[in-house]
Amino acid sequence: MTKPGDGGPRPRGMWWREGAITAVAFALCLLGGALAVDDKSLTPPPVAAYLIAVVCCAVLPARHRTPLAAMAATTACGMLVAPLDLLLSPPIVAPAVIVAYSLAVRTERRAAGAALLTSAALLVASNLVVTFGTLSWQDASRIATVAAFPLVAGILGHSTQNRRAYLAAMEERARRAEETRESEARRSVAEERLRIARELHDLVAHQITLANAQATVAAHLFDTRPEQTRTSLKELVETTADALDELRATVGLLRQTGDAAAPAEPAPGLSRLPTLLESFRRAGLEVAVHQDGTSRPLPPGLDLTAYRIVQEALTNVTKHAGTGSARVRFTWNHDRVTITVTDDGRGARTSPTGAPDRPPGYGLIGMRERATAVGGHLTAGRRPEGGFLVSTELPLPPAKDTTRRAGGTVAVEGRTATAEAGDAP
Structure with missing residues (x-):
């Protein structure tokens, strides 16, 4: 549907309305032409009244496309009322009032105000020139009423314009708000999917990698060392049970439709x-663990990030390094903690049984995303002396009085690693 005033095709209902408005304006013009001063009865409208009514009503449909031109035409017809010995009354200027309303609706306020004031002044001036010297109080009140009608119509049109602009602004605001909500919802869904993907990757990669390593060892030693094979199979059962428990807990959280009760x-x-x-x-x-500096408790999000990065780095060592040892170093400063995971492996991509390993996945990507999410950064690459290194710096909150010195011992894999500041990584 096209809007009025755009010059396009108009709907059927609009044509009926235009016809009704034009017919009413034509009838009022003829009524005004039939009026006369001090006459007690109506007389048939003169030919001049028909001429003014036809010209004024003929330009009414053009008020949607060219309201200023329509206003000029109706004003010119109104200026001819007095010279043609017709009475300048409100009914005879009905077309000008209709055009004044349309002009105020479709034109900028200052331009419309200037045009309406000019039209009213011309109507008054044209009548005063003819009646100069014989103007009565009754004529003055009638002329003032005629001049006021287009101005009042302009005020009503300006109010309609403001209301339409307000409704259009509200619709635009609602549309933009809806687009923003949809965009925010899509962004939240994408972030949540990425978070779930990282959690599932860390969980599955760790547990499945351990299970694969234990199963590989059991298969490799099945014929030569039955007792060690039995131990590996027992540990494999424990690993897969832990993996199932963690997967069950994670999937349970995903299936929840509301907040957890507990x-x-x-x-x-x-x-x-x-x-x-x-x-x-x-x-x-x-794995040997070394700590330098003063350690302190971490916020939950930062604590989880540090744990997951160590977990994924050691998982990559198990999968790809081809070595049986790794080192983890925590370096605590007043505003950050640096976590370094190194190994001396050759980066072999084959398992102990000779089967080719899977291609690299999203481990390094996930670690970088986790570090960036808490304001840190992560670097990873091969070391010049051999092996692989993963290093991340994570920001720390201001230190509190609950800090503790990291000079004690840390239990690691059934043995004790002493934290010394000078240990090599």
Whole structure:
């Protein structure tokens, strides 16, 4: 549907309305032409009244496309009323009033106001020139009424314009708000999917990698060392059971439709590091941990990030390094903690049984995303002296009085690693 005033085709209902408005304006013009001063009865309209009514009503449909031209035409017809010996009354200027309303609706306020004031002044001036010297109080009130009618119509048209602009602004605001909500919803869904993908990747990659390593060891030693094979199979059962429990818990959270009634299990953090390292020991990877500086408790989000980065880095060592040892170093400063995971492996891409390993996945990408999400950064690459290095710097909150010195011992894989500031990574 095209809007009025755009010059395009008009709907059927609009033509009926235009016809009714034109007919009413034509009738009022003829009524005004039939009026006369001091006459007690109506007389048939003269030919001049018909002429003015036809010309004024003929330009009415043009008020939508060219309101200024229509206003000029109706004003000119109104100026001819007095010279043609007709009475200048409100009915005879009905077309000018209709055009004044349309002009105020479709034209900028200042331009419309100037045009309406000019039209009213011309109507008054044309009548005063003819009646100069014989003007009565009755004529003055009639002329003032005629001049006021287009101005009042202009005020009503301006109010309509303001209301339409307000409704259009509200519709535009609602549309933009809807687009913003949809965009925000899509962004939230994408972020949530990325978060779930990282969690599932860390969980599955760690547990399945350990299970694969234990199963490989059991298959490799099945004929020569039955007792060690039995131990590996037992550890494999424990690993897969842990994996099933964690997957069940994660999927349970995803299936929840509302807030949990009871608090969920706390997210893993560095406090569970000994348990994590024990799981790698069962898979055949010995990990030494060193701490430099003063350690302190981390916020939950930062604690989870540090834990997941260590977990994924050691998982990559188990999958790709082709070595049985790795080192983890925590360097604590007043505003950041640096976590470094290194190994001396050759980066072999084959398993102990000779089967080719899978291509690299999203481990490094996930670690970088986690570090960036908490305001840190991560670097990874081969070391010049051999092996691979993963290093991340994570920002720390201001230190509190609950800090503790990291000069004690940390239990790692059934042995003790002493934290010394001078240990090589």
